[in-house]
Amino acid sequence: METKAAFLAAAGALTLLGVTFALSPLLQPATAAASQHSTNIVSTAASHGMEGEAKRGHSLFDHNCAHCHGDDARGDEGPSLYDLRKTDARITKIIKEGIKGEMPRFGTKLNDADIQALIAYLRTLKN
């Protein structure tokens, strides 16, 4: 009884984890489910003349910033990042150190090259 229940429990947990892992790519921007989104990224990149660094910045943005600033960077919980008037140094400082009570610090997660790539992407966001 207990052994059968243990096998059932292991099978149930593995199935649930398997389903979760199998479905997760559908949520990723670069997969079939998000292919439209990816197409939009490419076309947006093309229309903005995005260079390689900015494209990398866009990818970093998707995984680190879009939760708060919105998928299109036009603002959600955090503000819109279009037409930023801050200097690169100021943006770097904000990304690295965050804003107390408003935005987390990314200084330990993103290196200088990542932040430069992010800034390159942010500079393409113009109304």
Place this chain on the structure above:
Amino acid sequence: MSNALWAKMHGGTTHFPIALIMASALFDMAGLFFPDNPDKTRRSSFQAAGFYTIILGTLGALGAVGSGLVMSKGQLLGQGNLARHHAFLWPAFGLLVSLTIWRMVVRDRASARAFKIYLAGSMLTAVLMSAAGYWGGELLLNG
């Protein structure tokens, strides 16, 4: 639905599994080690509390995992603190689901030895879930 809303849902739901798996382990431990009262209701009451709290914790975990995956755009591991969060989360989630299924099947018919193994598993899950919660908090503060 906006990302911010998913983030809030994750923040709201994620505390249930952390708290409830700890509570479940504590109730079960109390049921195991506290002396029973003369009418034999204390132990079964603790174990019933442990049973229902682990089920509620698992339901909370399903909500937390779902909202977390949507929020992180399907990242199963990620980098930095997100990777650390996931490194503890997935084993904890797998263990939690398996322990819950086992408990639901066996109910109160488990042998003393099997129940002690279950209890060790639920304590390990509580530790792993707390570690996942810690790195989730770090993610919130330090990105």
